[in-house]
Amino acid sequence: MKKKNQAEEACRGPLIQLIDIHKVYYMGTSEVYANNGISLTINEGEFVAIIGKSGSGKSTIMNIIGALDVPSSGQYILKGKDVSKMNDNELATIRNKMIGFIFQQYNLLPKERLINNVSLPLLYSGMGAEARREKAMEALKKVGIEDKYRNFPNQLSGGQQQRGAVARALVTNPSLILADEPTGALDSRTSEELLSFLKQLNEEGNTIVLITHDRSVAERANRIISIQDGKITFDGDVGEYRKQVAG
Amino acid sequence: MRLGQAFKLAWQCILGSKMRSFLTMLGMIIGVGSVITLLGLMQGVTNYLVGTFSELGTNSLIVNIRNTDTRVVDVEDVYRFTRENKKVFQGVTPSVAASYTVKNKNSSVSTSVTGVGEDYLELKSIDLAWGRFISYADIKNRYNACVLGTYIVDKLYDGKINPGDTIRINGQVFTIVGVLEEQADTVQGSSDDCIYIPYSVACRLAGNSKISSYTFVAAGTEHVDGAEAALDDYLYGILKDVDLYSIMNMAELLDVINQITAMMSSILGGIAGISLLVAGIGIMNIMLVSVVERTKEIGIRKSLGAKRRDIMWQFVIEAATISMLGGFIGIVIGSAATTALGTLFKIEAAPTMGSILLAFGVSAAIGIGFGYAPASKAAKLNPIDALRSE
Numbered sequence: 100m101k102k103k104n105q106a107e108e109a110c111r112g113p114l115i116q117l118i119d120i121h122k123v124y125y126m127g128t129s130e131v132y133a134n135n136g137i138s139l140t141i142n143e144g145e146f147v148a149i150i151g152k153s154g155s156g157k158s159t160i161m162n163i164i165g166a167l168d169v170p171s172s173g174q175y176i177l178k179g180k181d182v183s184k185m186n187d188n189e190l191a192t193i194r195n196k197m198i199g200f201i202f203q204q205y206n207l208l209p210k211e212r213l214i215n216n217v218s219l220p221l222l223y224s225g226m227g228a229e230a231r232r233e234k235a236m237e238a239l240k241k242v243g244i245e246d247k248y249r250n251f252p253n254q255l256s257g258g259q260q261q262r263g264a265v266a267r268a269l270v271t272n273p274s275l276i277l278a279d280e281p282t283g284a285l286d287s288r289t290s291e292e293l294l295s296f297l298k299q300l301n302e303e304g305n306t307i308v309l310i311t312h313d314r315s316v317a318e319r320a321n322r323i324i325s326i327q328d329g330k331i332t333f334d335g336d337v338g339e340y341r342k343q344v345a346g
Numbered sequence: 347m348r349l350g351q352a353f354k355l356a357w358q359c360i361l362g363s364k365m366r367s368f369l370t371m372l373g374m375i376i377g378v379g380s381v382i383t384l385l386g387l388m389q390g391v392t393n394y395l396v397g398t399f400s401e402l403g404t405n406s407l408i409v410n411i412r413n414t415d416t417r418v419v420d421v422e423d424v425y426r427f428t429r430e431n432k433k434v435f436q437g438v439t440p441s442v443a444a445s446y447t448v449k450n451k452n453s454s455v456s457t458s459v460t461g462v463g464e465d466y467l468e469l470k471s472i473d474l475a476w477g478r479f480i481s482y483a484d485i486k487n488r489y490n491a492c493v494l495g496t497y498i499v500d501k502l503y504d505g506k507i508n509p510g511d512t513i514r515i516n517g518q519v520f521t522i523v524g525v526l527e528e529q530a531d532t533v534q535g536s537s538d539d540c541i542y543i544p545y546s547v548a549c550r551l552a553g554n555s556k557i558s559s560y561t562f563v564a565a566g567t568e569h570v571d572g573a574e575a576a577l578d579d580y581l582y583g584i585l586k587d588v589d590l591y592s593i594m595n596m597a598e599l600l601d602v603i604n605q606i607t608a609m610m611s612s613i614l615g616g617i618a619g620i621s622l623l624v625a626g627i628g629i630m631n632i633m634l635v636s637v638v639e640r641t642k643e644i645g646i647r648k649s650l651g652a653k654r655r656d657i658m659w660q661f662v663i664e665a666a667t668i669s670m671l672g673g674f675i676g677i678v679i680g681s682a683a684t685t686a687l688g689t690l691f692k693i694e695a696a697p698t699m700g701s702i703l704l705a706f707g708v709s710a711a712i713g714i715g716f717g718y719a720p721a722s723k724a725a726k727l728n729p730i731d732a733l734r735s736e
Contacts, residue, residue, distance in 0.1 A: 162730050165649075167649060167729050167730050167733075168730055187653070187654055188653045188654060188655075191648065191651050191652060191653045191654075192651065192653070194648075194649060194650065194651045195650065195651020195652075196651070200649050200650070202733070206642075206645075206646045206649075206733070207646075208643055208646060208647075210358065210359075210362055219647070219650050220650045220651055222351065223647075223650060223651040223652050223653070223656060224651065267650070
């Protein structure tokens with residue numbers, strides 16, 4: 100099993116390469132080191148969970164991986180492109196074309212119909228109205244709520260809203276799906292559904308990075324990276340993680 | 347993001363909070379409305395003034411003389427002078443104006459009674475509706491003949507004059523020999539509210555034998571200056587004192603009126619323009635609040651790949667749309683108000699095309715100008731902070 104995974108990873112090559120990432124925040128006069136020398140590689144097709152307590156620096160690393168922020172020092176290479184020195188507009192293009200976000204609070208625009216919410220990333224990539232609609236319907240079909248396309252977010256259940264958010268993340272066919280506490284606002288049954296769906300997406304070849312503080316959620320991934328005080332304290336598969344936690 | 351999309355989004359936001367949008371627009375509506383109304387009314391006043399003075403004829407030179415015991419400008423001499431200078435003068439008429447009460451049977455009105463020469467009608471290009479005008483014989487014989495304006499006819503004779511009808515002017519009986527054609531809708535105080543009599547009779551009525559006012563008509567607009575110079579020489583030759591006579595050039599007077607009204611238009615427009623500025627600040631204020639309220643939305647849009655200029659466009663277009671919509675409503679209301687007030691003040695006032703274009707342009711410019719700062723603030727928001735805000 101492990102051998103097969105390695106073989107697969109080798110042929111697909113690295114998607115994310117973080118090399119000695121530091122991130123410093125300035126709170127007044129004092130410096131806060133959110134990330135303190137993080138290096139890691141994530142290959143295409145992986146399902147990785149980044150786990151850490153609040154304040155561990157996992158949000159900061161997620162922001163950097165999601166091209167929402169740039170590191171203070173170090174290099175971030177996403178699919179061969181150095182993202183760490185990019186300006187605002189270049190980062191926006193990376194987010195638009197290569198990353199699909201799934202947030203804890205769904206983050207759907209309340210005044211837009213579901214279909215418009217889902218097609219929003221395509222709008223910013225300059226796609227025509229007809230093509231946008233077609234792609235958005237395709238994505239909605241994939242998450243199984245295509246019949247709700249005319250509804251506003253507040254007319255949908257939490258689980259349906261999160262599915263809408265997943266559809267929006269999938270619509271651009273991104274290289275990376277980045278899920279930030281995606282089950283944080285869901286009950287256990289819908290959480291389970293969502294995690295199974297993410298698993299299924301991964302099996303279809305999507306690379307997924309999941310940020311969570313919840314061990315049981317993290318254990319649904321194939322690989323777990325644990326972060327504490329801005330540093331990686333563990334990086335391995337689920338079995339090893341369980342052993343380490345138990346030990 | 348395309349422009350059309352930005353407009354659609356702006357429209358959604360405006361409809362999404364109708365009351366707020368309306369209140370934001372209200373400043374613009376009032377500003378644009380008042381600019382259009384004030385400029386329209388001012389234009390009406392200008393037209394009225396210019397119209398009134400144009401009736402006196404832009405080729406006219408009005409001369410006022412103070413005759414003394416020894417230096418007298420004689421009527422016959424004035425006629426001779428005018429005939430000798432045919433190149434620059436079309437003609438001349440004495441003008442002895444006074445206001446009298448005129449009476450037919452028991453009804454009476456007060457009107458302006460002007461003593462004129464026989465050429466008056468031709469010089470002013472006025473036509474007769476009925477009868478004849480004052481003749482040279484009337485003047486020579488000091489015959490009590492008169493020609494009425496249509497207002498007097500309407501007022502005292504129910505619109506119908508019969509040959510041989512008479513009128514009492516200041517107690518004296520005059521025979522009505524003619525009626526002028528209607529010139530200004532037969533209203534009180536207009537050029538239809540008048541009576542013309544021979545100048546010789548007018549002098550007698552006024553109790554003085556010398557004529558102190560003449561209206562000269564130049565042979566054409568290009569001869570007005572030449573005529574004025576010739577008149578100046580002629581009058582100075584007789585009176586030897588520039589203080590004893592004055593020559594009023596109607597074309598010059600008209601220029602002065604135009605200048606004054608243009609200046610007043612600018613001042614009024616400027617004052618109304620200040621309200622446009624205030625409206626712009628109102629829009630900016632609301633847009634700033636809107637940016638703060640929609641921080642989360644901006645964060646979401648940015649996380650999905652909206653560039654700075656996309657966010658910028660969204661907010662600028664929204665401000666411009668609110669502003670232009672307000673401007674448009676202001677134009678409609680202002681146009682209606684102009685016509686209504688014009689009717690109330692009996693001025694022919696209409697919104698000018700220029701003021702409409704100006705108001706619309708200014709409202710669009712204000713929307714873009716004052717929308718820029720909030721939009722720029724929105725565009726510069728950090729997506730992480732924006733996403734985290736509630």
